Amino acid sequence: MANNNALLGEASMGATFLGGVTGAIASFVGGEAQKQMYDYQAGVASLNAQISRQNATYATQVGEIQAAQAGLQGAQRMGKIRAAQGASGLDVNSGSSKQVQDSQAEITKFDAAAIRSNAARTAFNYENAAVGFSSQAQMDTVAGKNARMSGLISAGSSLIGASASVANQWLRGNQLGMF
Numbered sequence: 001m002a003n004n005n006a007l008l009g010e011a012s013m014g015a016t017f018l019g020g021v022t023g024a025i026a027s028f029v030g031g032e033a034q035k036q037m038y039d040y041q042a043g044v045a046s047l048n049a050q051i052s053r054q055n056a057t058y059a060t061q062v063g064e065i066q067a068a069q070a071g072l073q074g075a076q077r078m079g080k081i082r083a084a085q086g087a088s089g090l091d092v093n094s095g096s097s098k099q100v101q102d103s104q105a106e107i108t109k110f111d112a113a114a115i116r117s118n119a120a121r122t123a124f125n126y127e128n129a130a131v132g133f134s135s136q137a138q139m140d141t142v143a144g145k146n147a148r149m150s151g152l153i154s155a156g157s158s159l160i161g162a163s164a165s166v167a168n169q170w171l172r173g174n175q176l177g178m179f
Contacts, residue, residue, distance in 0.1 A: 009173040020162015024155035031151010038144030042137040049133035056126035063119020067112040074108025
């Protein structure tokens with residue numbers, strides 16, 4: 001009977017210890033899996049930041065191209081105005097003819113400035129998005145490190161708890177004369 005009790009006690013302690021080891025492994029693997037998930041999310045956020053910065057550059061370039069096109073269109077309109085004024089026999093370099101041309105030049109400058117301003121605003125929004133994505137990547141990286149550390153701490157806690165439980169079972173079994 002004493003041998004059976006000892007065998008049962010040893011089996012119980014072995015099962016307790018095995019449960020603790022299994023829990024420790026599960027905690028460690030879970031922490032690593034969370035770290036990998038956060039690393040993936042950080043990679044996606046970093047890529048999004050890179051894309052946003054490229055979009056900001058693209059928006060600025062497009063704005064410059066559109067502003068240049070507006071300047072060319074304004075120059076074309078200016079040429080038509082001067083040609084029409086000259087064909088009418090007006091002096092194109094003075095008086096109301098000159099004022100019309102000056103007005104057209106100002107409109108062309110205004111159009112180009114508005115286009116550049118809109119492009120700058122769009123680029124600024126992309127840059128702000130890039131900063132947000134970069135911050136998210138940093139937070140995900142830290143969260144991944146914390147998840148790994150949490151898994152390690154939980155694994156250690158499982159091993160310590162299992163060891164304490166086995167020691168307690170051994171003491172109780174020893175007091176009862178099982179061993």
